[in-house]
Amino acid sequence: MFQNPFANPEFLWLLLVIPLLVAWQLLKQKKSLVPLKMPSTKGFNKSIYNRLKPMLFVLRLLSISALIIGLARPQNSSETTKTETTKGIDIVMAIDVSSSMLAKDLSPNRLVALKEVASNFIKDRPNDRIGLVVYAGESYTKTPITSDKRLVLEALKEIHYGELTDGTAIGMGLATSVNRLKDSKALSKVIILLTDGVNNAGFIEPANAAELAVEYDIKTYTIGLGTNGNALSPIAYNPDGSFRYGMAEVQIDERLLEQIANLTGGKYFRATDNQKLEAIYNEINSLEKTEIATFKFYAYEEKFRPWAIAALVFFLIEWLLKNSLFKSFI
Numbered sequence: 001m002f003q004n005p006f007a008n009p010e011f012l013w014l015l016l017v018i019p020l021l022v023a024w025q026l027l028k029q030k031k032s033l034v035p036l037k038m039p040s041t042k043g044f045n046k047s048i049y050n051r052l053k054p055m056l057f058v059l060r061l062l063s064i065s066a067l068i069i070g071l072a073r074p075q076n077s078s079e080t081t082k083t084e085t086t087k088g089i090d091i092v093m094a095i096d097v098s099s100s101m102l103a104k105d106l107s108p109n110r111l112v113a114l115k116e117v118a119s120n121f122i123k124d125r126p127n128d129r130i131g132l133v134v135y136a137g138e139s140y141t142k143t144p145i146t147s148d149k150r151l152v153l154e155a156l157k158e159i160h161y162g163e164l165t166d167g168t169a170i171g172m173g174l175a176t177s178v179n180r181l182k183d184s185k186a187l188s189k190v191i192i193l194l195t196d197g198v199n200n201a202g203f204i205e206p207a208n209a210a211e212l213a214v215e216y217d218i219k220t221y222t223i224g225l226g227t228n229g230n231a232l233s234p235i236a237y238n239p240d241g242s243f244r245y246g247m248a249e250v251q252i253d254e255r256l257l258e259q260i261a262n263l264t265g266g267k268y269f270r271a272t273d274n275q276k277l278e279a280i281y282n283e284i285n286s287l288e289k290t291e292i293a294t295f296k297f298y299a300y301e302e303k304f305r306p307w308a309i310a311a312l313v314f315f316l317i318e319w320l321l322k323n324s325l326f327k328s329f330i
Contacts, residue, residue, distance in 0.1 A: 006072040012068065014071075072304075075301055088128060090131075097159060097163065098168050099243070100196050100233055100234070105226060133173060133176045135168075136165060136167055140164070142158075165201075168195060168199060171207075172201070174213065189217065189218045193222050193260070197252065218264060219264050224268070233246070
């Protein structure tokens with residue numbers, strides 16, 4: 001926004017008086033000239049007083065101009081912008097790290113594809129606190145909810161298969177996420193729970209965990225990850241300990257995920273490829289908007305004093321010259 005360099009710019013219109021004064025002075029001098037016949041005007045033309053006398057009028061104009069500019073109050077302004085979060089959102093991302101997340105129906109596999117998309121999602125939420133929960137046959141908190149996005153992104157990179165007993169404990173993952181958010185003072189609390197299987201482990205039923213989420217007013221978005229039909233998935237171990245891959249049926253308990261989402265006021269999504277997964281996180285990002293307020297503060301430094309001093313100096317110089325050097329000639 002443009003800031004006017006003058007607090008009272010309307011006074012600048014008075015500068016139009018300056019050319020009128022100049023015209024009036026020229027007209028006055030013309031009328032005061034009296035024809036005088038002299039053998040020679042050489043001595044008059046060389047008089048230093050005649051040459052310097054117009055300086056009195058110039059000094060007067062400078063004094064008036066400086067005074068007018070001072071009245072207009074020139075000033076420097078600086079703008080400070082402060083951004084505050086008026087409606088904060090605390091988010092926990094619950095990530096399935098079971099062996100089936102190594103399936104290659106997403107490129108290069110489900111887990112890596114998820115980490116890339118989740119990383120972009122975290123970067124797009126600079127004003128929210130985010131935490132990570134990982135689960136397979138059991139669950140634990142990778143990072144508590146925090147505003148330190150660098151910490152969350154580093155923790156996300158470290159997530160890999162093998163750190164937990166294999167299996168898919170959806171109820172455990174959801175319950176751990178609820179436990180992270182239940183004491184949050186944020187106006188909005190959200191869980192994004194992703195899985196590519198059916199609940200087959202853990203000692204907490206998904207329905208009970210969903211009821212806990214409702215009790216603590218926590219909205220849950222659920223994502224079923226995996227193509228329709230069969231996918232190239234880990235099916236056995238090779239002698240060297242690596243996975244042997246083969247085609248396996250993709251089994252996702254979509255009914256359970258829909259129930260959890262509907263019960264908590266969230267929404268269920270199905271991601272069958274990388275593009276769909278990215279689109280889902282973008283949609284969640286747009287659904288959960290953080291309210292931001294921007295405040296602008298302006299600081300002004302007055303600059304009229306130098307102009308007032310200049311006006312006074314010009315006036316004093318004119319007065320001194322008029323009453324000393326030019327006193328006998330005016």
